[in-house]
Amino acid sequence: MSGELTYNEERSGASINIFIAGELDIYSSADFKEKLYRTAESTDVDLRIHCENLKYLDSTGLGIFVGALKRVKQKNKNIFLINLKDSIKKLFVITGLDKVFIIEE
Amino acid sequence: MSGELTYNEERSGASINIFIAGELDIYSSADFKEKLYRTAESTDVDLRIHCENLKYLDSTGLGIFVGALKRVKQKNKNIFLINLKDSIKKLFVITGLDKVFIIEE
Amino acid sequence: MDNIDVIELSLPLKAEYVSVVRLTASGVSNRMGFDIDSIEDIKVAIAEVCNKLISVGSDNSKRFTVIFQISKDRLNVIFDCADKSLKCIFDGSDNEFGLSIINALMDEVELCSDNYILSISKVIEGKS
Amino acid sequence: MDNIDVIELSLPLKAEYVSVVRLTASGVSNRMGFDIDSIEDIKVAIAEVCNKLISVGSDNSKRFTVIFQISKDRLNVIFDCADKSLKCIFDGSDNEFGLSIINALMDEVELCSDNYILSISKVIEGKS
Numbered sequence: 001m002s003g004e005l006t007y008n009e010e011r012s013g014a015s016i017n018i019f020i021a022g023e024l025d026i027y028s029s030a031d032f033k034e035k036l037y038r039t040a041e042s043t044d045v046d047l048r049i050h051c052e053n054l055k056y057l058d059s060t061g062l063g064i065f066v067g068a069l070k071r072v073k074q075k076n077k078n079i080f081l082i083n084l085k086d087s088i089k090k091l092f093v094i095t096g097l098d099k100v101f102i103i104e105e
Numbered sequence: 106m107s108g109e110l111t112y113n114e115e116r117s118g119a120s121i122n123i124f125i126a127g128e129l130d131i132y133s134s135a136d137f138k139e140k141l142y143r144t145a146e147s148t149d150v151d152l153r154i155h156c157e158n159l160k161y162l163d164s165t166g167l168g169i170f171v172g173a174l175k176r177v178k179q180k181n182k183n184i185f186l187i188n189l190k191d192s193i194k195k196l197f198v199i200t201g202l203d204k205v206f207i208i209e210e
Numbered sequence: 211m212d213n214i215d216v217i218e219l220s221l222p223l224k225a226e227y228v229s230v231v232r233l234t235a236s237g238v239s240n241r242m243g244f245d246i247d248s249i250e251d252i253k254v255a256i257a258e259v260c261n262k263l264i265s266v267g268s269d270n271s272k273r274f275t276v277i278f279q280i281s282k283d284r285l286n287v288i289f290d291c292a293d294k295s296l297k298c299i300f301d302g303s304d305n306e307f308g309l310s311i312i313n314a315l316m317d318e319v320e321l322c323s324d325n326y327i328l329s330i331s332k333v334i335e336g337k338s
Numbered sequence: 339m340d341n342i343d344v345i346e347l348s349l350p351l352k353a354e355y356v357s358v359v360r361l362t363a364s365g366v367s368n369r370m371g372f373d374i375d376s377i378e379d380i381k382v383a384i385a386e387v388c389n390k391l392i393s394v395g396s397d398n399s400k401r402f403t404v405i406f407q408i409s410k411d412r413l414n415v416i417f418d419c420a421d422k423s424l425k426c427i428f429d430g431s432d433n434e435f436g437l438s439i440i441n442a443l444m445d446e447v448e449l450c451s452d453n454y455i456l457s458i459s460k461v462i463e464g465k466s
């Protein structure tokens with residue numbers, strides 16, 4: 001069975017850039033959760049998640065972002081979500097999570 | 106119910122340019138057939154069908170191209186199929202129709 | 211009276227096939243003439259119901275069926291899952307995100323039903 | 339022995355819904371791990387069978403079911419249509435294009451069957 005999500009990390013100075021592409025749903029999220037939480041726990045810098053190639057996100061994905069945010073907040077760091085598609089940003093607005101993450105164009 | 110195919114014609118000198126976009130299948134083909142046959146019957150110039158935005162074609166569509174070709178051949182004219190996607194060109198090769206139409210990049 | 215066309219998709223209750231439901235839902239709503247934003251809304255809402263069925267489903271519910279009822283200006287989507295324990299899938303749920311999303315994106319939501327029929331509906335604007 | 343997952347799509351025998359079958363077929367074959375060209379082949383071949391069922395179908399066959407049998411390295415697609423007159427759908431047919439396409443794109447084709455089961459199959463290269 002093929003995965004639908006690609007995940008890449010790149011350190012740059014005071015933050016880690018994470019590039020995700022494809023569909024982040026209940027199926028692809030297990031793998032994503034493991035990678036993102038590992039990074040959130042093992043570093044103490046901001047996470048900048050680049051989402052211009054993220055095509056689909058569901059509540060499972062939202063939950064994982066929240067879980068990662070809890071982890072980085074313990075170290076007073078933040079998660080930046082960059083270039084969300086409109087249809088995905090809408091889900092952050094519906095759930096109120098647009099006030100919890102730093103959403104950037 | 107929404108149509109899946111757009112059709113535009115433009116006369117230019119010794120030929121008619123036809124631009125089709127979307128999916129040409131058993132559902133959208135009735136409308137397409139009417140337009141293309143009307144043009145094939147009412148003019149005696151070459152038809153240049155531009156297919157760069159044609160995403161899907163089935164045997165119904167192939168049949169209509171053949172029917173239109175019969176009509177223009179009676180006036181010693183030709184049909185040019187321009188910029189077919191690889192997956193669509195493959196269908197012309199399978200059916201031998203790549204030898205019947207003039208296929209151009 | 212409108213004619214209603216019915217399309218049924220029956221499949222294993224597994225996370226890996228929610229993407230198949232999403233594509234089928236896109237196909238149905240696109241064919242009905244919903245605009246692009248509404249198609250995305252329908253896809254997302256249907257997938258959230260599937261997600262929830264998968265996460266609460268027991269071994270009694272190995273399969274489920276998504277039923278698309280298509281009329282001129284309205285899509286009803288019904289979820290049929292043999293497991294009676296799924297009567298009220300979002301009850302006391304920790305998946306608030308999923309429920310908020312479904313409520314925000316669909317016009318009618320009935321996910322807690324005595325007759326075990328879960329359904330969500332969306333209307334095509336200006337087409338009734 | 340491989341596990342086989344089964345996905346069934348049941349729908350009206352109407353031209354307007356072939357695009358829904360195509361999207362479902364894309365979803366299934368994408369999830370199985372077929373490459374992009376093979377996904378397109380499967381979509382096209384399945385649609386050609388649907389086209390033919392629609393064009394030969396009588397009033398006895400108002401609906402049909404497309405059954406996807408999914409195993410690790412192989413997709414079987416079965417077409418189930420109540421109408422017994424569809425036993426041999428491409429027999430003496432003028433739709434040679436459709437049949438040529440199906441035969442060229444799929445690995446196994448059984449469209450003329452005594453038990454009224456029409457099926458086409460494709461294998462994932464290098465995955466058996």
Ligand SMILES: Nc1ncnc2c1ncn2[C@@H]1O[C@H](COP(=O)(O)OP(=O)(O)O)[C@@H](O)[C@H]1O
Nearest residue numbers: 059060062063064066067070304305306307308
């Ligand atoms: N679908 C959801 N709806 C609402 N909140 C959720 C959802 N999924 C996860 N959460 C929230 O996100 C947090 C992170 O989820 P998770 O990673 O599963 O927990 P943990 O941080 O305990 O490992 C949870 O504590 C929960 O508050």
Ligand SMILES: Nc1ncnc2c1ncn2[C@@H]1O[C@H](COP(=O)(O)OP(=O)(O)O)[C@@H](O)[C@H]1O
Nearest residue numbers: 164165167168169171172175432433434435436
């Ligand atoms: N599916 C098909 N397979 C093979 N040949 C076809 C198919 N569909 C159409 N044709 C051929 O294309 C021609 C044009 O089709 P059509 O427009 O229906 O006929 P006509 O030109 O008599 O109006 C037909 O004469 C037939 O030879």
